[in-house]
Amino acid sequence: MSRLVTLFLCLFLIVRTSIAGEGMWLPILLSQLNEKDMQTMGMRITAEDIYSVNHSSLKDAIVLFGGGCTAEIVSNQGLILTNHHCGFSNIQRHSTLEHDYLTDGFWASSLTEELPNPGLSVTFLVSMEDVTEKILQGISPDMKGSERDAIILKNRGKVESEASKGSRYKASVKAFYSGNQFYLIMTETFTDIRLVGAPPSNIGKFGGDTDNWMWPRHTGDFSVFRIYANKNNEPADFSKDNIPYTPKKSLTISLKGVKEGDFTFVYGFPGTTQEYLPSYAVDMAANQRNPIAIKLRQQKLDLIDKAMENDKLTRIQYAAKAASVANFWKKMIGESKGINRLDAIEKKQQFEAGFEIWVNAENSRKDLYGNILTDYRQSIEDFRPYHKAYTYLTEGAMGVEIIRFAYGYNNLLKQCREKTTADDEIIKSAAKLKAGVPGYFKNYNSKLDEAIFAKLMETYGKECDPAFLPPIFTEAMAKYEGSYKAWAADVFKKSMFADSSKMNTLLDNFTRKRSKKIEEDPAFLVARSVYAFLQDKLVPVVNSFYLKADSLQRVYMKAQMEMQTGKVFYPDANSTLRVAYGNVKGYSPADAVDYRWFTTLDGILEKENPDVYDYVVTPRLRELSTSRDYGRYADADGSMHVAFIATNHTTGGNSGSPVLDADGNLVGINFDRCWEGTMSDLIYDPDQCRNIALDIRYCLFIIDRYAGAANLIKEMNFATR
């Protein structure tokens, strides 16, 4: 071996165990992989206190909230805390011009006032077990991907059905390390979840989208719900007879706060990360997908923001929609910037060069991994134009509400055309669609949607490669002489999908014959062309790419683990329960700038601006602030701490996760990441990546002093030291 090769190998083989802060670890492996490290960093409890199947542990107080957030139990009566933005769509759904809980907040003063939320659920992890061997039974290394997948699917089904036999828990097998390991996960889901309290938006969303993903932050991002169960303390759908759930474990709250350097950990359900991708995949995400999506979302947000500023009803109608469009928009900007500032692509390329040297150093490796990177690069090159078109279609055309809404009627139309579908089935489908009409139009402004149609379709039509445009574009451009505004105006004037009364006319006593109305509707025609193009021309390529990429990534992941034997790997996030741990720490976002690790209520008054919606401070909060009477919620320094940052590695889904201290006591609620570190889903940088947590004392201060909901505080348990 040449000296250079030896040097490369040394660099890659002698790697540190882990980068401080990086990693989302499996709770069941903590005792094996992380406990020592955590205790060295300051933790005073054990891995068994965090996760145990034999007795109650912290894990029993953590739930997956809805589809994509985390919440934690803080009382023996099933009271849970999550973020305001996690409860947002539920708070929004209960809001009207008369009862505007978004603006004014909501507090139930007794159990009977707590509001049910159909569709909302929370899920507990009951247990987790490595079943890799069972799942890989019958697999040989030279098997084709499709063959392998079929066997795995069968084995999975077997393991799941065996596990759920005679159990009241749901069993599912999930893949880890890109499909190299498998775990059986048993869960229990509760479906009667009621809204207990939410601060007004100018506390819960203070700083709005302007401050989103940024530090210094002053958002009181929390809301309060309660889990209900039947008389046997088991999951049950909503019923007046249900009672508050008695948990196995509820968290103890510490009012001591944290100090710089303190150990903390975040316990929750991170959604998706892709830390082990090759450079080309990162490049496609950061430099192709993100810029297109950012531009289209920016155009949409400009229109929504203007409409919301001018009209109170639109503000309520579009609050949740705007927030979700804006959230990922801003995340993508931060991510692409972070990737470029960190030279992440070059770093990955260097790693890949070292990888090739390692592979070529031995024939057995050459056989297994010799082509992996070239194949991967080629697949991505071939996929790029399709991925681009896919991004334009999903972010452009599908960003228009009427297009998505109209397409929802395609199935009814199909049923009407099929002779085999009986009339009463058609009536059932129409009734189902009719039930969705009021909810859809409650949050719909057709003037605004028309403007969005004109703008997004124009960008899509002009920037996307013509070979990748749905045929409706050519027809429309000929008909409206190149005017997207005229196209939009005509569609919205004539389409019944823009008007609730026309929709009701269609659906009242619906019969087969009326299907013609759907078929001839101009919005439906646009939708049909767009979705047909998606399904016929793009989806097959997208699916086959991801199938191939998944199998390439599996092999590449395996090879990376073989090469870096000294490194402890954590699996990418996949919405399973994880522990991230780190230290409370400020950072330096730019030359000559240092960020402190906490913010205070004084900062809220510094940011106050009565003319800007995001920075309005209510007289009550100002009063509480000037009195400086924070009682037991004050920090030792006398101020009211609002938020703090730490090096915990978190991602979307960790919203609402408890931030726990060295003793396992609740000190904060995770709600965001700092701007400079938003690339951490693709690559983590210990200097820049920070999670943002709401200080639990500010949350309780608002509940207790601002809302006067002392009844809730009474339910909670506090640490004595």
Ligand code: ARG
């Ligand atoms: N950025 C945080 C997260 O990803 C908070 C989002 C709240 N939404 C918003 N648009 N401000 O979930």
Ligand code: GLU
């Ligand atoms: N706000 C994010 C969420 O919904 C958490 C922030 C992040 O992505 O780290 O889960």
